[in-house]
Amino acid sequence: MTTEFLAGPATVTATDLALRYGGTQALDGVSLRLTRGVTGLLGPNGAGKTTLLRVLATAVPADGGEFTALGHDPGTASGRLALRRTLGYLPQTPGFHPNFTAFEFVDYVAILKELSDRTARHQEVRRVLEAVDLSDVRGKRLKRLSGGMRQRVALAAALVGDPGFLVLDEPTVGLDPEQRMRFRELIAEAGEGRTVLLSTHQTEDVAMLCHRVVVLSHGRVRFEGTPADLTARADGRVWSSAERDPGALAGWRTGTGTYRNIGDPPPGAELLDPTLEDGYLLTLDGESAEVSA
Ligand SMILES: Nc1ncnc2c1ncn2[C@@H]1O[C@H](COP(=O)(O)OP(=O)(O)OP(=O)(O)O)[C@@H](O)[C@H]1O
Numbered sequence: 525m526t527t528e529f530l531a532g533p534a535t536v537t538a539t540d541l542a543l544r545y546g547g548t549q550a551l552d553g554v555s556l557r558l559t560r561g562v563t564g565l566l567g568p569n570g571a572g573k574t575t576l577l578r579v580l581a582t583a584v585p586a587d588g589g590e591f592t593a594l595g596h597d598p599g600t601a602s603g604r605l606a607l608r609r610t611l612g613y614l615p616q617t618p619g620f621h622p623n624f625t626a627f628e629f630v631d632y633v634a635i636l637k638e639l640s641d642r643t644a645r646h647q648e649v650r651r652v653l654e655a656v657d658l659s660d661v662r663g664k665r666l667k668r669l670s671g672g673m674r675q676r677v678a679l680a681a682a683l684v685g686d687p688g689f690l691v692l693d694e695p696t697v698g699l700d701p702e703q704r705m706r707f708r709e710l711i712a713e714a715g716e717g718r719t720v721l722l723s724t725h726q727t728e729d730v731a732m733l734c735h736r737v738v739v740l741s742h743g744r745v746r747f748e749g750t751p752a753d754l755t756a757r758a759d760g761r762v763w764s765s766a767e768r769d770p771g772a773l774a775g776w777r778t779g780t781g782t783y784r785n786i787g788d789p790p791p792g793a794e795l796l797d798p799t800l801e802d803g804y805l806l807t808l809d810g811e812s813a814e815v816s817a
Pocket residue numbers: 545546548549550567568569570571572573574575576
């Protein structure tokens with residue numbers, strides 16, 4: 525069974541996307557393909573992740589390159605409209621109105637998505653709130669909900685209208701481990717049959733729920749493939765030592781008191797099994813080598 529077979533046909537294809545903000549080249553020729561299921565987007569701060577998601581969510585136009593999503597070309601007015609109708613976007617900072625109830629907020633998003641029949645719309649709002657386990661608190665104001673619950677409200681809003689393409693910008697940020705686990709389950713469910721692009725700083729999110737991963741840095745794609753392929757990049761390049769190895773690209777003291785080093789091991793080094801995070805750091809080649817234990 526090949527990776528190509530596992531990945532399935534492309535649902536989103538981007539070619540040479542570029543976007544400049546003043547003097548900053550935020551996207552510098554991004555080409556990628558997404559398939560159904562959850563693709564993780566990893567990259568250090570400022571890599572261009574949010575910019576890429578905003579372009580794919582048609583929130584800002586790229587100033588170079590092109591993409592198609594679910595057969596729609598957002599370069600044309602009709603294609604853009606058709607894509608927006610099948611898009612769910614959870615932005616990095618959802619614009620919550622604190623006095624809205626969960627129901628009112630999701631209903632408001634449903635109105636923006638042109639679900640005009642009131643009865644059918646309210647049924648849809650109840651459906652998505654149920655899908656994220658928030659039926660019990662749908663009458664509560666957003667300011668009274670925990671951060672994890674508010675993130676679930678934002679996911680419910682993204683799921684309104686059953687979109688085929690879901691764009692999630694760091695949805696697990698600020699969640700405690702239990703909430704993060706629950707959120708991962710919801711994203712995995714959402715990924716069944718849909719194309720989901722999930723930006724995150726958590727390599728664990730990618731290891732646990734993504735079938736593909738894209739690594740972005742300085743506005744360029746550094747890696748595109750399966751999580752296993754990213755992890756395999758660190759095969760034979762992770763080792764343990766009593767002191768931090770000065771030849772390592774990055775090294776950190778672990779809970780057991782020994783050092784975990786990544787880079788080119790010295791002869792006879794005690795090699796360790798790599799993790800996805802090791803493969804990610806090696807892909808960035810030490811440019812984001814601030815690693816804590
Ligand atoms: N509206 C803007 N105006 C000017 N520069 C911007 C704007 N938005 C982003 N940038 C710059 O573009 C680059 C990419 O930013 P972007 O927010 O896409 O990165 P990111 O990977 O999402 O970062 P983070 O992980 O910190 O959210 C950065 O250098 C950023 O400072």
